[in-house]
Amino acid sequence: MKDLQEILAIARAVGWGAAEILQSYYHGTAKDSNLNVQYKQNEPVTVADVTVSQYILQKLQAALGREDFAYISEETYQSELNKDSQSGADWVWIIDPLDGTRGFIEKTGDYAVHIALVKEHRPVLAVVAIPEAEKLYYATKNGGTFVESRKSSNLLQLSFNNTTKHPEELTIVVSRSHRNQKLNYLLEHLPSYHQKSVGSVGCKITTILEQQADLYISLSGKSAPKDWDIAAPELILTEAGGKFTHFDGTALQYNTRDINQWGGLLASNGQHHETLCQQAQEILAQFERL
Structure with missing residues (x-):
């Protein structure tokens, strides 16, 4: 299996690609930008959710395979089929291709892509892309959190030593x-x-x-x-x-x-x-x- 930094590089690239697809739907530049909104358990689902889910799964599975990893995505998860097989895997990708679908539909700009790698029930790698901010945040366990734009990548550390509030x-x-x-x-x-x-x-x-x-x-x-x-x-x-x-x-x-x-x-x-x-x-x- 690849080391965690190699896996992170793959996940970051996938996160940027997913963000670009979502923006194409959000701004109406996709080949077919009709969102075709449907509702599952009172929550909206769009063509963009499904398309990006397929993209992320395809890219991760092509690069990393299925032997070492299981995959759970919001748009493909089926509890009866997965609850036994997925929970037994050591390494599991947990994916939300479009977090904030309501904001996406309502054009508030508040939507994101979540990609996490979980081992033994805890996350060890994470990517969160915010398409409208054109930023991608990523972290590995004990490795710090970084934020990057298309042009730069900087270590982001919370520091409130001088700004303690009541x-x-x-x-x-x-x-x-x-x-x-x-x-x-x-x-x-x-x-x-x-x-x-x-x-x-x-x-x-x-x-x-x-x-x-x-x-x-x-x-x-x-x-x-x-x-x-x-x-x-x-x-x-x-x-x-x-x-x-x-x-x-x-x-x-x-x-x-x-x-x-x-x-x-x-x-x-x-x-x-x-x-x-x-x-x-x-x-x-x-x-x-x-």
Whole structure:
């Protein structure tokens, strides 16, 4: 098997290629730019989702094969067929070809490509491409987080030694669409009262990396974010010095028998992370008593 840096080079190239395809649909320059929007479990799916999924899988499998790796993509995942075979693989690619499909359709610019390589239920390599920003973020376990444009690549490290904020000064990046009564209650009662609305988990996490926000909260309700929503964004955040955990402080697990990430998740630049997790649990306990 190739070493991790060789695999990363392949994944970065695939990420840029996927970003170009998405932009061609987004800006109407694709040969057939009709998105043909359909809905699966109340979530939109477009031709762009499917086309980019096929592109990523084809490129990765052509370069890396199927002997050493399994592949899970949002657009091809079928739980009954995969839950036994995929969860037993040592190395698994977890792919979201278009994170933020609603923003893509509504032309907000908030959409991303997520490509993560998971070993033993934890990400070891990640690529997050933000097409409209023309940036690609990538990380390897214990290797730091980098961001590159078409012209340059620079090590991106979160550093807040000189910009420590009080909890009430922190900015929470929140979803444009995935909201419910419990989440609203939590956001209203946390000490951080500045909010910034951004679609796509990948875009939310890169907003933290770019120091335009400080934390992001996910709270499952009837549904929950999936492995492909979280795996790649988690690694690019944590390798840059941030934190991404369950409210109880435990690490997220991927490629288990359940693709859902249930419960409360908190991603941050590291400031007040444990305190905010504890406060979130206390606020939710209050909500349950209402």
